[in-house]
Every structure is written in structure tokens, then in C-alpha cells.
Amino acid sequence: MTAASPWWAPHRHADRRPRLLQRNAIAAAIRQWFASRDFIEVQTAALQVSPGNETHLSAFATEAILPDATRQPLYLHTSPEFSCKKLLAAGEERIFSFGPVWRNRERGPLHHPEFTMLEWYRVGQTYEDLMSDCAALLALAAETAGAKALSFRNRVADPFAEPERLTVADAFSRYAGIDLLATVDVDGTTDRDGLHATVAGAGMRTAPDDTWTDLFSRVMVERIEPTLGLGRATVLYEYPVSEAALARPSPRDPRVAERFELYCCGVELANAFGELTDPIEQRRRFEADMDEKQKIYAERYPIDEDFLSALAIMPEACGSALGFDRLVMLATGAQAIDDVIWTPVAGGD
Numbered sequence: 278m279t280a281a282s283p284w285w286a287p288h289r290h291a292d293r294r295p296r297l298l299q300r301n302a303i304a305a306a307i308r309q310w311f312a313s314r315d316f317i318e319v320q321t322a323a324l325q326v327s328p329g330n331e332t333h334l335s336a337f338a339t340e341a342i343l344p345d346a347t348r349q350p351l352y353l354h355t356s357p358e359f360s361c362k363k364l365l366a367a368g369e370e371r372i373f374s375f376g377p378v379w380r381n382r383e384r385g386p387l388h389h390p391e392f393t394m395l396e397w398y399r400v401g402q403t404y405e406d407l408m409s410d411c412a413a414l415l416a417l418a419a420e421t422a423g424a425k426a427l428s429f430r431n432r433v434a435d436p437f438a439e440p441e442r443l444t445v446a447d448a449f450s451r452y453a454g455i456d457l458l459a460t461v462d463v464d465g466t467t468d469r470d471g472l473h474a475t476v477a478g479a480g481m482r483t484a485p486d487d488t489w490t491d492l493f494s495r496v497m498v499e500r501i502e503p504t505l506g507l508g509r510a511t512v513l514y515e516y517p518v519s520e521a522a523l524a525r526p527s528p529r530d531p532r533v534a535e536r537f538e539l540y541c542c543g544v545e546l547a548n549a550f551g552e553l554t555d556p557i558e559q560r561r562r563f564e565a566d567m568d569e570k571q572k573i574y575a576e577r578y579p580i581d582e583d584f585l586s587a588l589a590i591m592p593e594a595c596g597s598a599l600g601f602d603r604l605v606m607l608a609t610g611a612q613a614i615d616d617v618i619w620t621p622v623a624g625g626d
Contacts, residue, residue, distance in 0.1 A: 284621055296609040296617050299422045303605055306421045307395065307414065308375065316371040316397060321360035323377070327581040328352035329359070330563035331522050332490075332570045335381035336578065337390075352578070353379040356598055357396050358523070359584045362552070365398055365594055366587035373397035375601070386613045387544060387603060390622050398596040404535050404551040407597045408512050411539045411547050412440050414599065415510055418608040427607040432507055432542040436608075440510035440539070448513060453479050453500040457517070460489070461532040465518040493520060505540035513538050522562050524550035539599070542607055549597035556585040 282289045328336030337353040357374040378394045419436035427434045449457040455475045460468040467489040476492050477483045505511040514537035521534035535551030567577040605617040615621040
């Protein structure tokens with residue numbers, strides 16, 4: 278078997294170059310879109326004292342050597358979220374960050390250890406406004422690339438159609454026959470045994486040590502995600518509060534949170550929150566997630582105390598993070614994320 282040519286081989290670069298130029302055009306169009314709506318682009322520091330405190334988020338660790346030769350642990354950020362929220366606390370109202378982030382333990386057609394994230398925040402607005410933003414950005418990317426449809430692995434979606442809006446509870450009922458919220462209490466606690474029984478009853482595999490979150494994730498991956506964003510994009514919203522680490526509870530139903538994800542062609546593109554601004558509750562969630570991370574991965578990340586202090590004075594806001602490379606993939610018809618990154622990290626061929 279002949280090894281694939283490296284990305285920098287002239288003939289291979291010539292094949293990749295048209296999509297890379299489209300990437301640049303889409304990035305320029307997105308920057309113009311935000312500028313025309315009075316957003317300010319901010320550049321956040323990549324080095325952080327904490328990379329985030331979600332259970333399954335893995336970071337790249339490093340350290341700073343200080344003038345007195347002491348060493349300070351640092352991490353490459355997995356998202357600019359903490360820094361952006363500090364800027365909201367400082368007084369900014371409409372900001373976006375467009376740059377590289379890093380996540381460890383991730384590599385595949387839809388994952389790259391270093392990728393580009395578009396993240397934006399609106400003070401005093403709702404996460405429904407972000408749903409409209411996402412629809413506009415889908416259409417903008419397709420229009421800029423000259424694409425009449427977005428596609429991935431024979432799945433196609435019309436980027437100009439109004440996205441479907443579907444609650445997580447309705448998706449579980451429709452695609453798995455499961456009453457998800459019957460296993461969530463009004464205080465957010467979950468009934469693991471109840472969900473285990475219904476998942477097993479739906480004919481899906483289970484294991485004795487499955488947690489509620491394990492079962493939730495399995496149904497999402499096997500039954501729900503492959504059905505989303507076909508024909509048109511899907512906004513999947515109102516996640517259970519236990520699955521929305523930085524989102525505030527919904528005023529409509531305390532069992533769910535103001536979180537949505539945008540799917541297109543079965544691919545998750547964006548994750549958005551009506552932002553939690555309660556530092557006490559946020560600390561509780563971070564500590565619970567780090568306890569779980571310790572059990573699974575035998576490691577935990579520090580909590581950014583500066584972030585929690587800023588959260589206490591942050592105004593009501595909503596924020597969204599969109600995987601820019603995935604958006605370019607869909608707009609250009611690429612089949613792997615490495616195909617739309619100018620200089621992929623070695624190891625993906």
C-alpha cells in the first residue's frame with residue numbers, strides 16, 4: 278500500500294487549494310457580517326489557567342517558566358469562552374472571537390487537535406436570537422462558496438431553508454420512543470435506573486455501569502444525531518440541565534436548560550447557551566464535572582477563580598460557538614476536516 282502524499286506535496290496542494298481559497302472567502306464574509314451588525318472582534322489569549330471544566334473535554338497542558346524559575350501550569354484554551362465572558366463583565370456587549378482552539382484526544386474526519394472556532398456573544402438578548410444568527414451564517418457560507426446545497430457523506434441540506442426547531446425531549450420521543458423528561462426531576466436530578474430501563478426497552482445496548490449521561494449520549498449518537506439536519510438544518514434545543522454545564526435553566530421548564538446545538542447533514546456545527554451567571558451554581562457544576570473526570574480519566578483541571586468572580590457581575594447574555602472548519606467542509610463538499618485546513622497537524626492521513 279502506497280503512503281499518501283503529505284499535504285505540502287505540490288500536486289496535493291493544488292487539489293486542496295480551491296477549497297482553502299473558499300475558506301478564506303467565507304472567513305472574510307463572516308467578519309463583514311459581524312462588523313455590519315456592530316460586533317467587535319476580540320483576540321483572546323490562548324494560554325489559560327483552566328482550559329474548561331467539562332467532563333469529557335481534554336486539553337493540551339504546558340507551563341510558563343517565570344523570572345524566578347518557578348513553573349506555572351497553563352493550558353491551551355479549548356474555547357475562548359472564559360475570556361469572552363470576562364470581557365462581557367468588563368462592559369462589552371457584542372463581541373466575536375475567530376481563531377484557533379485546541380482539544381486533545383480528538384482526531385478524525387470531523388475532529389482536528391487544533392481547529393478554528395467562531396464564538397460570539399450578545400448582551401441583553403436571548404438564545405433564540407442566536408438561532409437566527411446560525412441560520413444566517415449557514416446561508417452566508419453557502420452563498421460565498423457558490424453552493425446551492427451543503428453536503429457530507431451523501432447527506433444533503435438546503436442552507437437557505439429555515440432550520441427545523443426540535444426539542445431534545447421531542448427528538449427522544451420521535452426517534453427512540455423514549456420519554457426523556459420522565460427521568461429528570463424539577464431540581465435537575467436524573468433517574469438513571471428509569472432511563473436505563475427505557476433505553477433497554479428500545480432495543481439498545483446497555484451496561485451495568487452506565488450512568489444517566491452515558492445512556493443519554495448513546496441514544497443521541499445512535500438514534501438521534503444521524504437524523505438531524507437532513508434536507509434542512511436542525512436546531513436541537515432545551516437540553517436537560519445536567520447536559521448544559523454553562524447554560525441557565527429555562528424559565529419554561531426547570532428540567533431543561535437554554536442550550537441548543539445546530540446540526541446540518543448529521544454534523545454538529547454549533548453549541549449555544551443562554552448564559553448561566555450564577556457563580557455559586559457554576560462552581561457546583563464545575564466541581565461535579567471534575568469529580569466525574571477524575572473517575573474516568575484520573576485527572577482534573579483547575580477552576581478559574583477569576584472567571585467565577587467575573588461571572589458575578591456579568592450581565593444577562595447569550596453566546597454561541599461554531600466550528601468554522603466544519604462549516605467550510607459542508608459548504609465546499611469536503612469529506613474530512615483536514616481538507617479545509619491550510620496546514621494540518623501531522624498524523625491525520
